[in-house]
Amino acid sequence: MENLNYKQENDCVGIITYHRAINYGAILQVYALQQKIKVLGKECHVIDYINDHIENQYRPKSIKEVRSFKQLGAYFLIYRNRNARYYKFLDFLNNFIELSVECRNSSDIAAIEARYTNFITGSDQVWNPKLNGEDMTYLLDFTKNNSKKNAYAASFGTESLPEKYVDKFSELLSGFNKILVREKQAVNIVNGITNKEAKVVLDPTLLLSQEEWNQIIPQNKRSRKYIFVYAFSGTKNIEKLAMKISEKYGYEILWLTYGYEQSSKIKYIKNAGPLEFLTLIKNAEFVITNSFHGTAFSINFNKQFYIEYLSDKYEVNSRLENIVDLFELDQNILNDKSVENPLNQIDYKRINKKLDLNRKESIALLYELIQKR
Numbered sequence: 001m002e003n004l005n006y007k008q009e010n011d012c013v014g015i016i017t018y019h020r021a022i023n024y025g026a027i028l029q030v031y032a033l034q035q036k037i038k039v040l041g042k043e044c045h046v047i048d049y050i051n052d053h054i055e056n057q058y059r060p061k062s063i064k065e066v067r068s069f070k071q072l073g074a075y076f077l078i079y080r081n082r083n084a085r086y087y088k089f090l091d092f093l094n095n096f097i098e099l100s101v102e103c104r105n106s107s108d109i110a111a112i113e114a115r116y117t118n119f120i121t122g123s124d125q126v127w128n129p130k131l132n133g134e135d136m137t138y139l140l141d142f143t144k145n146n147s148k149k150n151a152y153a154a155s156f157g158t159e160s161l162p163e164k165y166v167d168k169f170s171e172l173l174s175g176f177n178k179i180l181v182r183e184k185q186a187v188n189i190v191n192g193i194t195n196k197e198a199k200v201v202l203d204p205t206l207l208l209s210q211e212e213w214n215q216i217i218p219q220n221k222r223s224r225k226y227i228f229v230y231a232f233s234g235t236k237n238i239e240k241l242a243m244k245i246s247e248k249y250g251y252e253i254l255w256l257t258y259g260y261e262q263s264s265k266i267k268y269i270k271n272a273g274p275l276e277f278l279t280l281i282k283n284a285e286f287v288i289t290n291s292f293h294g295t296a297f298s299i300n301f302n303k304q305f306y307i308e309y310l311s312d313k314y315e316v317n318s319r320l321e322n323i324v325d326l327f328e329l330d331q332n333i334l335n336d337k338s339v340e341n342p343l344n345q346i347d348y349k350r351i352n353k354k355l356d357l358n359r360k361e362s363i364a365l366l367y368e369l370i371q372k373r
Contacts, residue, residue: 011372012043014116016109016138018124018131019046019097022058022082022089024277025205025293029123031096031274033152033204035212040367045116047109048099053133058086081270082258088273096216106142113143117372123153123182123204129165131157139172146175150369153182153201159318161189170194178369180362183322200322201362205296206355213300217278226252228284229266230277230294231308238288238308240339242266251285288334292319299327299355302348308334326358327351 015033018026030046037044093099103109119140125131126138140149161169170193173179179190179198190198227245231238242253243265253266256277262268272280278297281287287298287305298305307324309317324330331344338344 012045012116013037013118013120013370014045014047014100015120015122016047016049016140017122017126018051018054019048019093020050020058021054021124022086024274025291025296026124027089027092027097027274028278028293029153029204031092032208033120033123034097036204036207036363036366037370040363040370042370045098045100047103047119048101049103049109049137051132051135051137053135054131084271085273088271088276092274106137109137109142113145113148117148118150118370119143119148120150120152120369121154122151122180123155125155125157126151127154127161127169127186128157129162134165136168136172139169140176141172147177149176151176151179151181152366152369153180153203154186155182155319156186156189157319159185161193166193180365180369183318184325185318185322199365201365202358203293203296203323205293206300207359207363207366208300209359210301213278213282216275217282218275220279221283222252224252225249225285226254226283227286227288228280229253229255230281230287230289230291231255232258232290232310235308237334237336237339238290239263239266241306241334241342242288244339245286245342249285254280254284256280290320292323295320295323299323299351302346302352304346306332306334306338306342327354 015030015037017030017033019030021027034044034046100115101112103112121138121140129135132138143149173190173196174194176196179196180201181187181190181198182200182203184200187198187200190196227242229238229242242255245251246253246265254269255266256269256272258270269276269280281294281297281303282301284303287294287303288308289295289298289305290308290310295305295307307320307329309320324333328350329346332338332346
């Protein structure tokens with residue numbers, strides 16, 4: 001997308017987040033937030049900030065970098081698909097996201113600060129130092145104008161902030177105008193290190209209705225009904241449940257994965273782009289996931305699904321626990337019992353009522369946040 005032209009002090013909102021991460025939730029949440037802000041009547045750009053720590057994780061790998069037969073095998077089994085996925089994400093970014101000029105550091109963003117009346121950091125785990133290389137740009141350190149500093153659905157990704165970051169986070173967050181977070185655990189952290197009142201709001205992907213998502217989802221459908229599995233480091237319980245449902249109903253198993261897995265009973269999808277991801281969830285008969293955004297989209301598309309918590313070593317279950325609590329989905333947590341007796345039906349009449357209420361409340365708080373000051 002070509003660089004946009006600006007006027008000084010234009011009434012425009014600037015979002016800073018992990019928009020360049022090759023991650024379905026990361027890119028779809030920023031699309032949703034930008035779309036909702038535009039619907040609310042504000043011009044909005046995603047600050048095209050390039051965090052090298054994140055960038056290096058996802059950059060395409062060239063076959064010219066291969067130095068051994070082992071690396072050659074990895075290239076054809078993993079990196080070739082990863083590269084294809086990378087370019088699909090880039091295509092989505094260029095076609096669906098309105099970007100600012102490219103920024104390489106805080107000074108670059110400070111140079112264009114006057115073009116924006118509000119900055120929003122979020123959503124995603126923008127306050128997880130492990131993910132961004134301890135980059136304080138996501139705490140809006142590039143502006144001294146506190147009235148411009150806001151957060152929407154920002155997440156720490158963990159239950160507590162490591163002690164070594166407390167002083168810096170306290171200093172920067174204390175200067176924020178409004179702080180809206182994604183999980184109640186984040187409220188506890190903010191309240192514990194600042195005198196600010198943080199509030200929980202919905203992840204941006206849930207701000208858009210099914211109908212709004214359908215506007216960009218391709219209409220093609222698979223001829224055979226299927227179970228969709230979207231899981232990181234999936235356990236044997238995930239596979240067992242998928243197999244059990246498949247055998248009972250004759251559904252195909254489609255498993256979206258980043259790595260190399262092999263089972264003759266499963267069709268693995270390794271290079272899907274954001275639109276394909278949305279299509280796979282929307283058209284599934286059943287979803288099994290341990291992903292926050294896999295859960296959020298399953299709820300939004302009214303899917304029957306099971307959630308598995310990740311191992312405690314990943315320290316990211318707070319976001320899943322929060323959405324499970326909000327929508328009272330305890331009966332759909334995957335465990336040994338649910339494998340033996342699957343298909344606990346989710347009451348979407350109740351869920352949709354709660355989703356609609358929380359969506360209205362979150363949109364009202366977002367509208368209040370983006371008003372020009």
